[in-house]
Amino acid sequence: MVRLIFALGVLLLLPHAGALQLGAAVSAWVRGEDAVYLGTEDGRILRYVPNEDRAELLWTLQPIERVTGPVQPKLFSLDAREGALLWVREGRRGFRVVERFAFGQEPEPVVGEELRLAVVAAWFDDEDGYVLVLLDGEVAWLDAAGRITRRLQVTRSAVGDADRRGRYLALGDEGGLVTLVDLEGGRIVAQSAAHRDKVLAVDLGERWLLSGGRDRRAAALRLATGESLRLKAEFFVYSVALDDEERLAAYTYDEQGTLRIVDLEARREQAREGGFVGVDRLLFWKDGCLLLASEQGWVKCWRWR
Structure with a gap:
């Protein structure tokens, strides 16, 4: 019996068939033109090419000192634009740091710890600026020098x-509200109360806004009409994804x-398939591929059709 339990435990830890083992879970990712950029829990930033099933190391974040010793800083969000990445990472004193990384160079600070901002995510904006979402539900616009030029309080949760996506931003909060800015x-141009508990995932398209939450449901909001579709689930919806045509929703x-x-x-x-225990990130790629990332540290292209 002990041997059987041990064998089952080993099987659960093995990467999924056909998956690329990264050695650490994906903490953030963003789709580029010809690759997907990944940030891992152990502080690596990788360029992943799904069709070739390989990952190239671009940068490794420096360890930060804690009372218990050095630890790898966590990466919270990633954005990509024309040969550069923008990321939010954990700082040395516990606050968030935003950095711009041009390929082949060292990261440059955009927002330092001295501002003491609890940044959830950051994106490139216009030609030289940036947009930040803060933990308390505030949106901040920054110029090229990292100075805050405008603020908007979107939610109190x-x-x-x-x-x-483009000129719009979607935020899901702890109270279950999804807001479009x-x-x-x-x-604020739209709000949806499709959830009764914390929103765990959102994917914004041009026609649809997809969300998932702790209330064991996914929801799709048609932006043109305000029509809302409830998509049933049997557990927390950790990840959602829209395909390029915004016809298919995965969760x-x-x-x-x-x-x-x-x-x-x-x-x-269109499809329902089990066996993906630990998958907590979804992203539609090209040619009928749905990218999966697991908390066990592997990524996989699932050709579901």
Whole structure:
């Protein structure tokens, strides 16, 4: 019996068949033109090419000192633009640091710890500026020098997740509210109360806003009409993803590692498959590939069709 339990434990720790083992869980990722950029829990930033199933190391964050000794800083968000990355990482004194990384160079600070900002996520904005989402539900605009030029209080509850597409930004908070912000006008343009508990994931498209939460549901909001679709789940929805055509919605479905894909226009399930225990990140890639990232430290292209 002991041997059987041990064998089952080893199987759970093994990477999924056909997966690329990274050695640490993915803490943030962003899709680029020809690759996906990953940040790992052990402080590495990687360039991952799904079709070639390989990962190239771009940078390793320096360890930070704690009372118990040196630890690797966690990466909280990633954005990519024309040969550069923008990331939010843990600082030495516990506050968040925002850095810009041009490929082949060392990271340059955008927001230092001295500002004491609890940054959830950061994106490139316009030609030289940046947009930040803060933990307390505030959005801040920065110029090229890292100076705050504008602020907007979006929600009074802590932010669970945020996503940006073009000139719009979506925030999901601890109370279950999802808010859409017009970045150019600096104003709130839509809100959805589709969740009753903390919003854990959002994916913003041009036509749909997809979200998932601790209330065991995913929700899709049609931006043009305000129509909301409830997508059932049997456990916390840790990740959601829209495909490029914004017709398909994928999300984590239950505690046993089942993933579900739904056609939003036809209101019909397209796929439901189990066996992906530990998957907590989803991202549609090219050619019918749904990228999966697991808390066990592997990534995989699932060709679900």
